Amino acid sequence: MKHKIENQVFDEERSLYNIKNTEVLNCRFEGPADGESVLKECRGVNVVNCSFSLRYPLWHARRFALENSSMDEKTRAPLWYSVGGQLLSDNIDGIKCLRECKNITVNNCNIVSPEFGWRCKGVKITNSTVDSMYFLFESKDVEIENLNMTGKYSFQYMKNVHIKNSNLDTKDAFWHSKNIVVEDSVVKGEYLGWFSENLTFVNCKIIGTQPLCYCKNLKLINCTMEDTDLAFEYSEVEADIKGHIVSVKNPKSGVIAADSIGEIVTEKPVMKCCGKVLIRNLEEKVCLKKCV
16 A cells, blocks of 8 residues: 655655655645755655656656656756656656666656666657657667657667657767667658668658768668768668669668669778669669779
């Protein structure tokens, strides 16, 4: 049986420190004492219909849920080092919301939080909207579905990520990331996926200049590309593109097939480039002429 704390206001430091098996309902965490870490080290706590305006409220939490609650921009770094938590139908505006956490579920949330989700493991995000710079930096074992995401430098240095049915409006995404699959999604932004390894796009629309360069084991399956010039430079790539590519430059190896390509650029390579470029429905297919 859980204890209940209802309809109260807390503003002192560690107001509810290390509480266990408790429901915190309709409470406000704000006030002149401006205390930090109000729910630090809590265990088995459900926080429902609460509002936060104090720093570091949920550090080192275990087996917790935050539901139908809000955190304003004064709620800096609200969740760090926590394990086994759920964020459900929340509105979060605090910078650096999630850091070095494990096994966190985010569903139906609206999040504006630069540096969200750094160095986490086992994060699942569904049916949510996120505005974040350096989103999920160095995190691993992540599942995402039905996400609308905006912000530069997302998904960098990540491992083991699966994204479905999402809209990603970003820049410099997936740099240095490994073992990434993106399905049935729109990915918009400049310089996509540089230096990645085992990056796969399936049924995706890719928009923006100079995508997918210096990649290892890159795959595009049944994808479209828009405004994508100077694509695939120095990449090991297998790409099946429906429609047009503005230009392809010096693919290192593999095969790129498209319905049309505006230009194939082969000038001044710094390494051997033997990739093939094929244009469908032509009697004579066009390839890079030689390995240079």
